[in-house]
Structures are given as C-alpha cells and as structure tokens.
Amino acid sequence: MRPVVLGEIGRDFGAGMTGGVAFVLGAPETLLPRLNLDFVRAELPTAGDQSLLLRLLRRHLFHTGSVLARGLIAEWGEARVRFVKIVPLALDSLDFEAIYDRHVAERMAVLLGE
Numbered sequence: 001m002r003p004v005v006l007g008e009i010g011r012d013f014g015a016g017m018t019g020g021v022a023f024v025l026g027a028p029e030t031l032l033p034r035l036n037l038d039f040v041r042a043e044l045p046t047a048g049d050q051s052l053l054l055r056l057l058r059r060h061l062f063h064t065g066s067v068l069a070r071g072l073i074a075e076w077g078e079a080r081v082r083f084v085k086i087v088p089l090a091l092d093s094l095d096f097e098a099i100y101d102r103h104v105a106e107r108m109a110v111l112l113g114e
Contacts, residue, residue, distance in 0.1 A: 004056050004083075006068055014040030018090040023053055023083050025072075031084050038089075045085045053083060 005024040014022070015036040023045060024031055032042060045053065054076060061069040072079040 002052065002056065004053060004060070006066075006072075009034050012036045014086055014088070017086070017088040019088060021088070021091075022086040023049070023056075024086055025083055027082070028084055035086065040086050040088050043085045043087055045080070045083050049085055050080045050083075053080065 002020060003022045005022060007025075009024055009026075009031065011034050013024075013031075013034050013036065015038075017036075017039050028042060035042060054073065057069045057073055060066055061073060
C-alpha cells in the first residue's frame with residue numbers, strides 16, 4: 001500500500017502502522033511533531049520513490065481532476081522535494097535481502113523445472 005497524503009495530517013500519524021509506506025506532502029519540520037515516532041520514521045523519498053509518486057499523482061489527476069495534483073505534476077522538479085516518506089519501524093525487522101533472494105531462488109526453480 002502506498003498512500004499519498006496531499007493534505008494535513010493529524011497528530012499521532014502512523015500510530016499502529018506496521019506495513020507499507022506513506023508519502024506526505026509537507027515540510028519535515030511541520031510533519032515530524034505530528035508523527036508517532038514509536039511506530040514510524042520519516043525519510044526523504046529516493047529517486048525510485050519520486051518516480052512512483054509522479055505515477056500516483058498522474059493517476060489521481062486522471063481520476064479526480066485535482067487542481068493540486070495538476071500543479072504538483074507541472075512543477076515536479078520543485079514539488080518532488082516537498083514530499084516525506086513515512087516508513088513503519090516494523091519493516092526494519094524484516095530482512096528484505098533474504099526474502100528477495102529466497103523469492104528469486106524459488107522463481108528460478110520453477111523456470112528450470114526443479
């Protein structure tokens with residue numbers, strides 16, 4: 001799940017969040033005091049995250065005609081740095097590299113008929 005929040009967030013944002021990530025439009029100094037840091041951390045979106053965000057904004061614009069989304073897309077070079085990525089701390093306990101390696105090994109076994 002990859003929600004994109006274009007409006008205000010309330011206090012305690014991310015409380016109980018254990019999976020997925022959220023992207024929130026806003027300045028880190030405004031967002032950080034509203035996060036529940038017992039459950040989540042804030043990071044800058046990577047280039048891959050920014051690409052995903054742009055696709056999600058385009059989809060949102062297509063379905064809703066959002067003026068805000070249209071403006072963000074039009075000024076993407078500047079707008080992309082206005083997003084913060086919210087990541088649940090629960091994801092830190094998962095070994096994604098091992099999960100990925102196991103997944104690739106299983107796929108290769110299927111492809112090779114093993």
